[in-house]
Amino acid sequence: MAKKTDNRKLELESYLHSSLVYFFQEEIDSSLVLSNKALELTNTYPELENEKALVYDHIGHAYFFIGNYNKALNNFLLALAIEERLNHLERVSVMENKVGNCYSYLHEWEKAMQAFQHTISICESLNNKTFLADVYVNMGTIKDDMGEDALAKEYYLKALEIYEGKNNQSGMSSCYTNLGDFYCGEGEHLIALEYFTKSLMIDRELKDDYGICIDVFNIAEVHLALGDTTQAFWEYKRSLQMATESGYTQMIAYNSHALGIMALDQGKSTEAISYGLKSLAVGKIMDNPETILSSCKLLTDAYKSLGQYKKAFDCLSEYQLLYDSIFNAEKSQQIIEISTKYETAEKEKQNAILEARNTTQQKKQNILISFYLSQFCLWLLFFSYGFKERKHLIS
Secondary structure (H helix, E strand, O other): OHHHHHHHHHHHHHHHHHHHHHHHOOOHHHHHHHHHHHHHHHHHOHHHHHHHHHHHHHHHHHHHHOOOHHHHHHHHHHHHHHHHHOOOHHHHHHHHHHHHHHHHHOOOHHHHHHHHHHHHHHHHHHOOHHHHHHHHHHHHHHHHHOOOHHHHHHHHHHHHHHHHHOOOHHHHHHHHHHHHHHHHHOOOHHHHHHHHHHHHHHHHHHOOHHHHHHHHHHHHHHHHHOOOHHHHHHHHHHHHHHHHHHOOHHHHHHHHHHHHHHHHHOOOHHHHHHHHHHHHHHHHHHOOHHHHHHHHHHHHHHHHHOOOHHHHHHHHHHHHHHHHHHHHHHHHHHHHHHHHHHHHHHHHHHHHHHHHHHHHHHHHHHHHHHHHHHHHHHHHHHHHHHHHHHHHHHO
16 A cells, blocks of 8 residues: 555656646646646545645646736645645745735735735744745735835835845845836836846846846836837847747737837837737736736727727727626625625624623623612511510510
């Protein structure tokens, strides 16, 4: 029996190892096929039940990489539940961080913050400063998205201090990127450019192709903001080429959309449509509503400028349908949350009233009991006194 279990674990490890190889080669579909075979193995043999967390983590990571954050979240939550059951605190902190990242990309800020706060508490208890810095970066990103720029900057600087103390080049690059974003938002584009360039230099040294792709895109954004459209165009093109060659789907969408907008502004509507269709196709592969909406908007404007009103109407209709579904889903969620809060408040109110009534009733009962006890005591005293008097008279 032990030998069979060992063989099954070896088979599981083989699937996961091969899955990772495909993942790092950016062949995500092949990676997912092998990860799902590993999952089937854990479902078949109960002795592999505790290994499921690692499998779900692999699957979630693959979906996260291609921008399918809903599927990534579902798998990370399944992995988290198992790690919590096994009380693997370090792994729990890792999974909470991944869950927080998914919620962040899905714009569910409160849930993301809860996940990150839990991660921080575990990191502090385990004295894991490096991972703590990673979480600070993530929390800064959320605060930035929520419009709380000053708090975002504080988290980035906290993280940078830890990274610099440990000479963590990758972490420093991440902080430089986020600080660049912060200064872009403040309109300090030259300072932003300095930070993005610092990040680019580190990523080149680390040979981090994905990081380089992001850095070049950010530098393009700064040049566009400074009015240097020619330099912005070539930086976007360079980032898009890297993204296309390496299969960085999210960056393909970002660069295609940016180039489409530039083309439309320059009156090159046909070129804008080409970029818009590419961005839309990637958005649908990723199941990313934000990318789909922005692409439909670009295509609507481009088709309209060419007088192709039927196609413009179709794109606008697709935009409206998706927008309405998101709006209705958000409204439904808000209604559920408000209803839950109302019901909770009503229950608490009813409980408070009931408790007050019980307290009042108890007081009344105590008063009655005290009254009857006092009357009983008086009666005993009177009876005792009368008995003594009668005894005296008899004697």
